[in-house]
Amino acid sequence: MALRAAALGVLVLFLLRPQWFAPLFTPLTQYGAPPIYDQGNLLELALAQLGTVLLAALASTVVGVGLGLFVTRAAGRAFLPLSRTLVDIGQTFPPVAVLAIAVPLVGFGEKPTLIALFAYGLLPIFENTIVGLRSCPPQVLEAARGMGMSPAQCLWSVELPLALPLILEGIRLSLVINVGTATIGSTVAARGLGEVIIAGLLSSNNAFILQGALLTGLMAILLYDALVGLERRVCRSVRID
Amino acid sequence: MIQVEHLVRRYGERTVVADVSMDMARGSMTAIVGTSGSGKSTLLRMINRLVEPSAGRILIDGRDTAAEPPHLLRRRIGYVIQGHGLFPHRTVAQNIATVPRLLGWAPERIETRVRELLTVFQLDPAQYGAAYPHQLSGGQQQRVGVARALAAEPAVLLMDEPFGALDPIIRAKAQEDLLAIQRRFGTTVVLVTHDIDEAFRLGSRVAVMSEGRLLQYDTPAMLLTHPADPFVARMTGVSDRALKLLSLTRVGELRLFPVEAATAGAAEPRIDASLSLREALAELLWQGTGHGIVCDATGRPLGRISVADIAAHGRGP
Numbered sequence: 001m002a003l004r005a006a007a008l009g010v011l012v013l014f015l016l017r018p019q020w021f022a023p024l025f026t027p028l029t030q031y032g033a034p035p036i037y038d039q040g041n042l043l044e045l046a047l048a049q050l051g052t053v054l055l056a057a058l059a060s061t062v063v064g065v066g067l068g069l070f071v072t073r074a075a076g077r078a079f080l081p082l083s084r085t086l087v088d089i090g091q092t093f094p095p096v097a098v099l100a101i102a103v104p105l106v107g108f109g110e111k112p113t114l115i116a117l118f119a120y121g122l123l124p125i126f127e128n129t130i131v132g133l134r135s136c137p138p139q140v141l142e143a144a145r146g147m148g149m150s151p152a153q154c155l156w157s158v159e160l161p162l163a164l165p166l167i168l169e170g171i172r173l174s175l176v177i178n179v180g181t182a183t184i185g186s187t188v189a190a191r192g193l194g195e196v197i198i199a200g201l202l203s204s205n206n207a208f209i210l211q212g213a214l215l216t217g218l219m220a221i222l223l224y225d226a227l228v229g230l231e232r233r234v235c236r237s238v239r240i241d
Numbered sequence: 242m243i244q245v246e247h248l249v250r251r252y253g254e255r256t257v258v259a260d261v262s263m264d265m266a267r268g269s270m271t272a273i274v275g276t277s278g279s280g281k282s283t284l285l286r287m288i289n290r291l292v293e294p295s296a297g298r299i300l301i302d303g304r305d306t307a308a309e310p311p312h313l314l315r316r317r318i319g320y321v322i323q324g325h326g327l328f329p330h331r332t333v334a335q336n337i338a339t340v341p342r343l344l345g346w347a348p349e350r351i352e353t354r355v356r357e358l359l360t361v362f363q364l365d366p367a368q369y370g371a372a373y374p375h376q377l378s379g380g381q382q383q384r385v386g387v388a389r390a391l392a393a394e395p396a397v398l399l400m401d402e403p404f405g406a407l408d409p410i411i412r413a414k415a416q417e418d419l420l421a422i423q424r425r426f427g428t429t430v431v432l433v434t435h436d437i438d439e440a441f442r443l444g445s446r447v448a449v450m451s452e453g454r455l456l457q458y459d460t461p462a463m464l465l466t467h468p469a470d471p472f473v474a475r476m477t478g479v480s481d482r483a484l485k486l487l488s489l490t491r492v493g494e495l496r497l498f499p500v501e502a503a504t505a506g507a508a509e510p511r512i513d514a515s516l517s518l519r520e521a522l523a524e525l526l527w528q529g530t531g532h533g534i535v536c537d538a539t540g541r542p543l544g545r546i547s548v549a550d551i552a553a554h555g556r557g558p
Contacts, residue, residue: 139322140326143322145315148314161330
């Protein structure tokens with residue numbers, strides 16, 4: 001808890017008052033290069049990256065959960081192998097390669113990054129949705145049906161609530177993976193902390209590389225923590241024995 | 242109340258229920274008994290259309306069950322399954338309120354009903370209403386399962402091996418409770434079991450099924466004394482059929498030899514009128530006396546009963 005608060009403090013402070021950390025990074029620079037990224041506002045970059053990741057996760061969630069629901073219904077069962085293959089490709093295909101393909105199609109900027117992150121983050125959400133829906137005890141479903149719930153009522157008030165912990169876990173995995181992955185978006189001119197890392201690589205400034213990585217890492221850890229907390233709150237009552 | 246007419250269910254080449262016809266009277270408790278794979282569960286599940294019949298029809302109160310959408314039909318029919326199937330993410334009160342909520346009852350009416358049912362099932366509403374199913378014992382979960390099925394006051398209650406997961410002591414209690422509840426609400430109960438003793442204890446009429454066919458549908462006494470088929474005789478048990486017959490009658494139902502209160506010897510064992518003849522016989526054998534005094538619940542002597550009187554009721558036809 002104290003560690004989490006400290007991490008949050010470091011992150012917020014670094015984003016708001018980066019110059020305070022200059023003395024720490026000065027030893028990493030050579031020939032009087034600036035110790036703190038000076039070609040943009042760190043807070044703005046961090047928020048832009050977070051925004052991209054959240055938008056991609058929203059799309060992955062809508063498609064992943066929707067597809068997961070569809071292939072677990074009687075009507076969609078035949079599409080499970082096909083859906084799985086497509087989603088697997090999204091995960092297997094390196095995001096960098098997706099960027100390379102997407103840029104000629106949609107141009108530079110945020111769009112190709114969104115596509116790459118969307119494809120990369122689909123798998124955990126899709127698979128967890130399927131496992132969550134399938135782990136619903138058969139007697140519970142039988143009881144729901146036997147008491148006169150329509151298929152839609154059964155889905156909304158029994159299956160989804162019981163699958164929710166696993167679905168949330170999938171969304172969390174997807175988000176956390178993509179906070180890190182999003183840094184490569186900066187290679188195609190998406191705004192984000194990747195910019196800081198790339199600037200460091202181009203000018204051989206280790207201080208830039210380290211602060212870009214550090215901020216991204218802190219964001220991922222804090223997001224993970226926050227989502228675990230949220231899952232606990234939402235799912236306190238969902239227990240399957 | 243429930244009329245089953247020439248009901249058939251086939252899965253591909255396999256016939257699971259073959260031309261079954263039977264009537265269940267209003268307020269009766271019918272036990273369907275058979276080995277596993279006899280089609281008894283399928284027959285039950287066709288009544289609330291969890292399984293659709295391949296042929297034949299079912300009438301409830303004269304109305305064909307095929308005439309309305311299955312989920313609306315099921316809201317009028319209570320359903321209890323083995324292992325209760327309670328919703329793990331909902332409290333006990335919310336579980337019981339399931340069907341009333343589906344039917345759109347007013348919240349106050351639902352709350353009153355939930356409270357009433359919890360009390361009937363000996364669960365303190367204050368203590369258990371807000372509990373989650375995993376916090377209850379197996380016997381309590383089972384009671385909540387039955388309470389949930391009865392919540393919307395259905396005229397028909399279907400039970401599929403409802404006590405199968407309970408240990409013997411809790412099961413005996415649950416069976417007694419079910420009989421009391423059924424008398425209280427006047428519900429028509431159809432119960433599936435593989436346990437012939439349970440069928441005899443609960444069923445006013447018992448249907449014996451084997452390989453999809455209904456072999457015999459009769460009172461327990463008739464099944465014992467006039468089995469229609471060698472399988473029925475095997476199912477009901479040949480070696481202890483006299484004792485089974487005795488367990489169907491209660492001491493209080495017999496015409497007793499009257500006894501003056503003054504002459505009722507203190508040495509004679511007292512027999513509770515609510516015991517079955519089988520239990521009374523066991524008691525007399527245990528006490529080593531040939532006879533005992535039958536008393537009602539208040540201890541008032543009703544008459545004298547002897548081993549010979551009891552034995553006469555165990556005689557085959």
